[in-house]
Amino acid sequence: MSFTVTIEPSGHRMTVEDNETLLEAALRQNIGLPYGCRSGLCGSCMCHLESGQIHYPEGPSEILEGEDPSSILSCQALAQSDLVIRADELEWAQDIEVRILPCKVHSLERIAHDVVRLQLKLPEGQRLQFQAGQYLDVILSDGRKRAFSIANAPHDDEYIELHVRHVDGGQFTDFVFSEMQPKAILRIEAPLGRFTLRDQSDRPMIFVAGGTGFAPIKGIIEHALHVGDSRPLQFYWGVRAQRDLYMAELAQSWQEKHSHIRFIPVLSEPDADWSGRTGWVHEAVQADNPDLSGFDVYMAGPPPMINAAKAGFEAAGLDLARLYSDSFEYGAAADKT
Numbered sequence: 001m002s003f004t005v006t007i008e009p010s011g012h013r014m015t016v017e018d019n020e021t022l023l024e025a026a027l028r029q030n031i032g033l034p035y036g037c038r039s040g041l042c043g044s045c046m047c048h049l050e051s052g053q054i055h056y057p058e059g060p061s062e063i064l065e066g067e068d069p070s071s072i073l074s075c076q077a078l079a080q081s082d083l084v085i086r087a088d089e090l091e092w093a094q095d096i097e098v099r100i101l102p103c104k105v106h107s108l109e110r111i112a113h114d115v116v117r118l119q120l121k122l123p124e125g126q127r128l129q130f131q132a133g134q135y136l137d138v139i140l141s142d143g144r145k146r147a148f149s150i151a152n153a154p155h156d157d158e159y160i161e162l163h164v165r166h167v168d169g170g171q172f173t174d175f176v177f178s179e180m181q182p183k184a185i186l187r188i189e190a191p192l193g194r195f196t197l198r199d200q201s202d203r204p205m206i207f208v209a210g211g212t213g214f215a216p217i218k219g220i221i222e223h224a225l226h227v228g229d230s231r232p233l234q235f236y237w238g239v240r241a242q243r244d245l246y247m248a249e250l251a252q253s254w255q256e257k258h259s260h261i262r263f264i265p266v267l268s269e270p271d272a273d274w275s276g277r278t279g280w281v282h283e284a285v286q287a288d289n290p291d292l293s294g295f296d297v298y299m300a301g302p303p304p305m306i307n308a309a310k311a312g313f314e315a316a317g318l319d320l321a322r323l324y325s326d327s328f329e330y331g332a333a334a335d336k337t
């Protein structure tokens with residue numbers, strides 16, 4: 001059985017299923033309820049029950065002791081009737097508090113010749129609230145920062161997933177590829193950036209990734225699928241050769257399972273046995289979509305790709321206000337942002 005939850009003061013409505021917490025329902029329906037640990041310990045998700053009945057399968061958390069009797073924890077509460085709750089909804093990624101947190105490397109896996117997939121775990125009882133597509137800064141011991149996009153979606157947040165490409169001679173990525181072991185401790189600052197899904201639009205979407213620009217786009221597409229976004233979605237992934245398509249089976253499975261998704265890998269230095277698209281990824285986008293005026297476009301990856309694509313897409317009629325991008329700047333350029 002499902003119930004309807006009305007959130008005041010916005011008047012937003014969501015359905016909540018049996019055995020689904022109010023927070024899980026909000027994440028599924030892209031409603032920005034605040035949260036922290038997702039285990040009833042921190043109180044960040046506290047909101048107020050105006051009418052209706054809830055219950056806590058694990059019993060009420062101690063953190064509610066001494067609070068106003070209307071206070072409830074959305075990460076623990078299950079609905080037993082239709083509800084009206086009062087909560088401070090987050091409208092934008094910027095509304096989420098940026099925190100500096102320690103985290104432990106849970107796993108590191110070489111998924112391509114020059115890409116490692118890291119899974120990071122926050123301390124017991126803590127979760128990172130973020131919007132799909134945002135990034136974090138790893139804070140090095142000398143205080144310098146290195147930006148990496150979060151590759152998972154918020155509903156699937158037991159670990160924070162990063163796709164780290166090796167930069168020859170790079171202070172941090174050399175360490176990741178040569179010395180880092182599971183259980184290493186990192187300090188991160190997160191969440192950052194505004195590269196997130198604009199869900200108020202009904203235009204078809206084009207996603208363009210260059211290399212590890214796949215990371216934030218993976219997070220956004222997984223989020224879009226979780227919240228049931230069914231806008232037509234073309235995903236172009238530009239890399240040099242087949243060995244760089246490090247999670248191609250996953251992208252392929254989106255296309256196979258969802259009729260509104262197309263996946264188009266594009267190789268700039270194609271292997272002899274490659275029969276797919278070749279050339280520059282933004283040129284493939286334009287060849288397939290000569291008129292971009294009706295689209296929302298999302299791009300992530302190296303600055304040269306972003307700059308070339310911006311110029312080409314504008315010439316093809318794209319309104320640049322509907323172009324959302326994360327340029328993987330580094331060094332001095334990144335320090336300025």
Ligand SMILES: Cc1cc2nc3c(=O)[nH]c(=O)nc-3n(C[C@H](O)[C@H](O)[C@H](O)COP(=O)(O)OP(=O)(O)OC[C@H]3O[C@@H](n4cnc5c(N)ncnc54)[C@H](O)[C@@H]3O)c2cc1C
Pocket residue numbers: 135145146147148149150162163164165166167168169170171172173174193212213215216326327328329330331334
């Ligand atoms: C918002 C944002 C998100 C990002 N997300 C990702 C991501 O998900 N995955 C990912 O792999 N990278 C990502 N990057 C790029 C990443 O931050 C850099 O590659 C990283 O900081 C390199 O750190 P390093 O300490 O190894 O290199 P450094 O010690 O900083 O640099 C060593 C040398 O390599 C050059 N260099 C550094 N980075 C690059 C690069 N990317 N390409 C070419 N030359 C470089 C430097 O100018 C310097 O000469 C992102 C960048 C930004 C701004």
